[in-house]
Amino acid sequence: xxxxxxxxxxxxxxxxxxxxxxxxxxxxxxxxxxxxxxxxxxxxxxxxxxxxxxxxxxxxxxxxxxxxxxxxxxxxxxxxxxxxxxxxxxxxxxxxxxxxxxxxxxxxxxxxxxxxxxxxxxxxxxxxxxxxxxxxxxxxxxxxxxxxxxxxxxxxxxxxxxxxxxxxxxxxxxxxxxxxxxxxxxxxxxxxxxxxxxxxxxxxxxxxxxxxxxxxxxxxxxxxxxxxxxxxxxxxxxxxxxxxxxxxxxxxxxxxxxxxxxxxxxxxxxxxxxxxxxxxxxxxxxxxxxxxxxxxxxxxxxxxxxxxxxxxxxxxxxxxxxxxxxxxxxxxxxxxxxxxxxxxxxxxxxxxxxxxxxxxxxxxxxxxxxxxxxxxxxxxxxxxxxxxxxxxxxxxxxxxxxxxxxxxxxxxxxxxxxxxxxxxxxxxxxxxxxxxxxxxxxxxxxxxxxxxxxxxxxxxxxxxxxxxxxxxxxxxxxxxx
Amino acid sequence: xxxxxxxxxxxxxxxxxxxxxxxxxxxxxxxxxxxxxxxxxxxxxxxxxxxxxxxxxxxxxxxxxxxxxxxxxxxxxxxxxxxxxxxxxxxxxxxxxxxxxxxxxxxxxxxxxxxxxxxxxxxxxxxxxxxxxxxxxxxxxxxxxxxxxxxxxxxxxxxxxxxxxxxxxxxxxxxxxxxx
Amino acid sequence: xxxxxxxxxxxxxxxxxxxxxxxxxxxxxxxxxxxxxxxxxxxxxxxxxxxxxxxxxxxxxxxxxxxxxxxxxxxxxxxxxxxxxxxxxxxxxxxxxxxx
Numbered sequence: 072x073x074x075x076x077x078x079x080x081x082x083x084x085x086x087x088x089x090x091x092x093x094x095x096x097x098x099x100x101x102x103x104x105x106x107x108x109x110x111x112x113x114x115x116x117x118x119x120x121x122x123x124x125x126x127x128x129x130x131x132x133x134x135x136x137x138x139x140x141x142x143x144x145x146x147x148x149x150x151x152x153x154x155x156x157x158x159x160x161x162x163x164x165x166x167x168x169x170x171x172x173x174x175x176x177x178x179x180x181x182x183x184x185x186x187x188x189x190x191x192x193x194x195x196x197x198x199x200x201x202x203x204x205x206x207x208x209x210x211x212x213x214x215x216x217x218x219x220x221x222x223x224x225x226x227x228x229x230x231x232x233x234x235x236x237x238x239x240x241x242x243x244x245x246x247x248x249x250x251x252x253x254x255x256x257x258x259x260x261x262x263x264x265x266x267x268x269x270x271x272x273x274x275x276x277x278x279x280x281x282x283x284x285x286x287x288x289x290x291x292x293x294x295x296x297x298x299x300x301x302x303x304x305x306x307x308x309x310x311x312x313x314x315x316x317x318x319x320x321x322x323x324x325x326x327x328x329x330x331x332x333x334x335x336x337x338x339x340x341x342x343x344x345x346x347x348x349x350x351x352x353x354x355x356x357x358x359x360x361x362x363x364x365x366x367x368x369x370x371x372x373x374x375x376x377x378x379x380x381x382x383x384x385x386x387x388x389x390x391x392x393x394x395x396x397x398x399x400x401x402x403x404x405x406x407x408x409x410x411x412x413x414x415x416x417x418x419x420x421x422x423x424x425x426x427x428x429x430x431x432x433x434x435x436x437x438x439x440x441x442x443x444x445x446x447x448x449x450x451x452x453x454x455x456x457x458x459x460x461x462x463x464x465x466x467x468x469x470x471x472x473x474x475x476x477x478x479x480x481x482x483x484x485x486x487x488x489x490x491x492x493x494x495x496x497x498x499x500x501x502x503x504x505x506x507x508x509x510x511x512x513x514x515x516x517x518x519x520x521x522x523x524x525x526x527x528x529x530x531x532x533x534x535x536x537x538x539x540x541x542x543x544x545x546x547x548x549x550x551x552x
Numbered sequence: 553x554x555x556x557x558x559x560x561x562x563x564x565x566x567x568x569x570x571x572x573x574x575x576x577x578x579x580x581x582x583x584x585x586x587x588x589x590x591x592x593x594x595x596x597x598x599x600x601x602x603x604x605x606x607x608x609x610x611x612x613x614x615x616x617x618x619x620x621x622x623x624x625x626x627x628x629x630x631x632x633x634x635x636x637x638x639x640x641x642x643x644x645x646x647x648x649x650x651x652x653x654x655x656x657x658x659x660x661x662x663x664x665x666x667x668x669x670x671x672x673x674x675x676x677x678x679x680x681x682x683x684x685x686x687x688x689x690x691x692x693x694x695x696x697x698x699x700x701x702x703x704x705x706x707x708x709x710x711x712x713x714x715x716x717x718x719x720x721x722x723x724x725x726x727x728x729x730x731x732x
Numbered sequence: 733x734x735x736x737x738x739x740x741x742x743x744x745x746x747x748x749x750x751x752x753x754x755x756x757x758x759x760x761x762x763x764x765x766x767x768x769x770x771x772x773x774x775x776x777x778x779x780x781x782x783x784x785x786x787x788x789x790x791x792x793x794x795x796x797x798x799x800x801x802x803x804x805x806x807x808x809x810x811x812x813x814x815x816x817x818x819x820x821x822x823x824x825x826x827x828x829x830x831x832x
Contacts, residue, residue, distance in 0.1 A: 077702075082703075089710060096717065135703050136700065136702075136703065138701075138703040138704065139703060173721060176717055176718075176720075176721040179717060180714065180717060180718065180721075183710065183713070183714050183717075186710070187710075187714075190707065196704075197793075198701065198704040198789075198792065198793060198796055199703060199704055199707065201793075201796065201800075202704050202707040202708060202711060202796055202800070203707060205711055205800045205803070205804075206707065206710055206711050206714055209711065209714050209715060209718065209803050209804060209807050210714045210718065212718070212807050212808075212811065213714070213717070213718030213719075213721060213722065213807055213810075213811075216722060216810075216811050216814060217721065219721075219722060219814050222815065222818040225811065225814055225815040225818065226815065228811045229760060229811050229812065229815055232807065232808050232811055233754075233760065233763055233764065233767070233808075236764070236767045236804055236808065237751075237754055237767055237770075239771075239800075239804075240747075240750070240751075240767055240770035240771055240774065243771065243774045243797065244747060244770075244773075244774045244777070246793070247774050247777040247778050247781065247790075247793075248777075250778065250781055250785075250789065250790055250793070251740075251777070251781040251784075251785070254677070254785045254787065255787075255789065256789045256790075256793065272664075272665040273665055273666075276661070276662065276665050555734075555735040559735070560735070563735065563738060563739070564738075567738070567742045570742070570746060571742070571745060571746065571749070574746050574749040574750065574753075574769050575749060577749075577750075577753060577762070577765050577766060577769055578749060578750075578752060578753030578756065578757060578762075578766060583759055583761050583762055586761075586762050586765050587765065590765050590768060590769065593746070593769060593772065594772065597772055597775070597776055600739075600776065600779075601776075601779050604739075604779050604780060604782075604783045605783060606779050606782070606783070606791050606794075608791075609775075609779065609791055609794050609795065612795070612798060613775075613798075616798045616801070616802060617768075617772065617798070617801070620802065620805075621768065621801065621802065621805050624805055624806075624809055625761065625764075625765065625805075625809070627809075628761060628809045628812060628813060629761060631813060631816075632812070632813065632816040648755070648756045651752065651755030651756055652752055652755070652756065654755070655748045655751050655752040655755065656748075658748055658751065659744055659745065659748040662740075662741075662744035662747075662748075663741055663744060666737055666740045666741050666744065677785055677786040677787030677788075677789075678786060678787075679786050679787055679788050680786050681783070692788060693788060693791060693792070693795075696788045696792060697792055697795065701792050704792070704796055708795075708796055708799040708800075711799055711800060711803050712799060712802065712803055714803060714807075715802065715803030715804070715806040715807055716806065718806070718807045718810065719806035719807055719809075719810040721810075722807070722810030722811055722813070722814045723810050723813065723814070
C-alpha cells in the first residue's frame with residue numbers, strides 16, 4: 072500500500088463540497104449578505120452535481136487506496152446527495168433570512184454534512200465508514216440545534232445527539248468485533264475472510280451490533296424514537312435535507328456492508344432486516360394517520376419510507392437497484408413536500424410546523440403551489456405514474472424475486488393505508504379558503520426548487536428507464552481495484 | 553497472548569479500578585462525582601493501553617480523555633450549576649428494570665461469545681510487541697497513519713472542523729439573537 | 733483464562749455498565765458521560781485485539797475514535813449549554829427524551 076494507489080479523482084465530488092464549505096466559512100467573515108453566501112453554496116453544490124454526472128459518464132473505477140472507491144454505486148449516491156443538496160440550498164435561500172439563522176454556519180455545515188454523506192456512500196473501509204458517518208451526524212446535530220432561540224429546536228438537537236451517539240457506540244463495538252473476527256478493517260478484506268470464518272460467534276455478534284447501529288441512523292422501528300421530535304423541532308429546511316440525506320447515506324452504507332461483504336451470510340441477516348422492515352412500515356404509517364401537524368406527519372411518513380427501503384435491502388443483491396431508485400425518488404418528492412411547507416410557514420406561529428388546517432384552500436390561493444404539493448403527496452403515496460410508484464414497484468418486485476412475497480404484500484397493504492393521510496392533505500387544499508389567511512411566501516429560489524422537485528418527480532415517473540439503467544448492476548465492482 | 557504473573561496482577565488491578573470508575577459514573581448521586589469516576593476509568597484504561605504496547609495511545613488517552621474531555625465536562629457542570637443536586641430521581645422502577653435486564657442479557661451474550669472464542673480468530677499480522685519495541689511505537693503508528701490511513705486521517709480533520717464550527721455556533725447564539 | 737479473553741470480557745462489562753447508565757440515568761450530562769464510557773470500552777477492545785492480531789489497524793481506529801469523541805464532546809456540551817440558557821435543567825425528562 073503506497074501513495075501511488077491514490078487516485079484523487081475518486082473523491083472529487085466530496086472534495087469540491089469541502090472546498091465550497093471552506094469558501095463559505097471564509098466569505099461569511101467579511102460578507103454579511105446571507106443570500107450571497109447562499110448563492111456561493113449553491114455554486115458549490117451545482118459544481119459537485121456536474122462533477123458527479125461527468126464521473127458517471129467516465130470509464131473505470133478510481134479508488135483511494137482501499138479506503139474509498141468511486142464505483143457506480145457511490146456515484147449514484149453522490150448524485151442523490153448533490154441533487155438533495157441543490158434542492159435544500161434552493162429552499163433555504165429565503166427561509167434562513169426569514170427565520171434568522173446564521174448563514175455561514177448553516178450553509179457550511181450543510182455542505183460538510185453532504186460531503187460526509189458522499190464519503191459514506193463511497194467508503195470501502197470500516198474506518199472511512201465510521202468517520203464519514205460521524206461527520207454527517209455531528210454536522211446534523213449542530214444543524215438541528217441551529218435555531219438557538221427556540222428551546223424546542225434545542226431539545227430536538229439534544230435528543231438526536233444523545234441517541235445518535237449511543238447508536239454510534241453500538242456501531243463501533245460491532246466494527247471492533249468484526250475486526251477481531253477477521254483481522255482486518257477493510258471491507259474487501261472482511262469479505263474475503265467471511266467464507267473461512269462463516270458463523271464465528273464474534274462475526275455474527277459484530278454484524279448484529281452493526282445492524283442495530285445502522286437501524287438507529289436510518290430511523291427504523293424500534294430504534295426510531297428520536298425521529299418525530301427531531302424532524303419536527305429542527306428548522307424545516309434542515310429537516311428536508313436530513314430526512315433525505317442521512318437516510319440515503321445510511322442505507323448506502325448498510326447495503327454495501329450487508330450485500331457486498333456478507334452475501335454468504337444472507338440467511339442470517341435477511342430475517343432481522345425483514346422484521347425491521349415490517350415494524351418500520353407499519354408503525355410509521357399507523358402513527359402518521361393520527362397526526363394533525365403536516366411536518367410531524369411527514370416525519371412519521373419518512374419512517375414508513377425507511378421501511379419500504381428496508382424491504383429492498385432484505386431482497387439482497389436483487390434489491391440494490393430498487394433501493395437506489397427509491398432513494399432518488401424519495402429525495403425529490405420529500406424535499407419538494409417540505410419546500411411547500413416552507414412556503415406556507417410563518418416564522419412566529421409555525422415554529423413547530425404547519426398544521427393541517429393551514430393547508431385549507433391552497434388550491435384557490437396558490438394553484439401552482441397546491442398542484443406541486445398534490446404531485447408530491449401522490450408520489451409519496453405511490454400512485455402511478457409518479458416517481459414514488461416506480462420506487463415501490465422496484466423494491467417490492469425485487470422482494471418477490473428473492474422469495475420474500477410476504478414482505479411485498481405487507482408493503483403494498485401499507486401503501487394503501489398511507490394513501491389516506493397523504494390524500495387528506497390534498498383534500499384539505501381543495502376546500503374553500505378561509506378569508507383572513509396570510510399569503511404564502513413568494514421567493515424565486517423557493518419556486519425554482521419546488522418546480523425542479525415536481526418536474527423531477529413527474530419525469531422520473533414517466534421515464535424511469537434512464538435512472539434504472541444507471542442503477543442496474545452497480546454492485547458488479549464493489550471494492551474498486 | 554500470554555501474560556507474566558506480574559502483568560496478570562496488574563491487568564486485574566487496573567480492570568477492577570476501571571470497573572469501579574465506570575460504576576461510580578452511573579451510581580453517583582451528584583454529576584461531579586460521576587465526572588470524577590469517569591476520570592478514574594480513563595486513567596485505568598490508559599495504564600492498560602501502555603501495558604498492551606500501545607504507548608502512544610496510552611499517553612493520548614491521558615491528554616485527550618483524562619485531560620481535555622473530563623475538564624470540558626467539569627466546565628459544563630460548573631457553568632450550568634454544579635452545586636445543586638443534578639437530578640430529582642431515577643427512572644421509574646419498571647423502565648430501569650427492563651433496561652438493566654436488556655443490558656444483562658447483552659453482557660451474558662458477549663461473555664458467552666468470548667468464552668467460545670477459538671483463540672485464533674482472524675489472520676495474524678506482523679506487528680508483534682518485539683517489532684514495536686524495536687522500531688518504536690510512534691514511528692510505526694505515524695508511518696501507518698500517514699501512508700496507509702491518510703484518507704481517514706484527513707476525514708478526522710474535517711470532523712474536528714465540524715466540531716469547532718458547530719460548538720462556536722451553538723455557544724455564541726445569545727449574542728446573535730440579541731442583535732434584533 | 734488467557735489475557736485476550738479477560739480483556740474482551742472486561743471491555744464488554746465496561747460497555748454494558750455504560751449502556752445501563754444511558755438507560756437508567758436522566759441527567760443529560762451523565763448520560764453523555766456513560767456514552768463516553770461505552771466508547772472507551774470499545775477502544776479497549778480495539779487495542780486488545782490489535783495486540784492479539786499483531787496489526788496496527790485497531791490502534792489507528794482508537795486514534796480516530798479519540799478525534800470523534802473530542803468533536804462529539806464539543807457539540808454535545810454546546811447543545812446542553814444552549815438549552816440550559818432557556819431552561820435551567822439538564823434532566824432529560826424535561827426535554828421528553830422518551831416520548832416517541
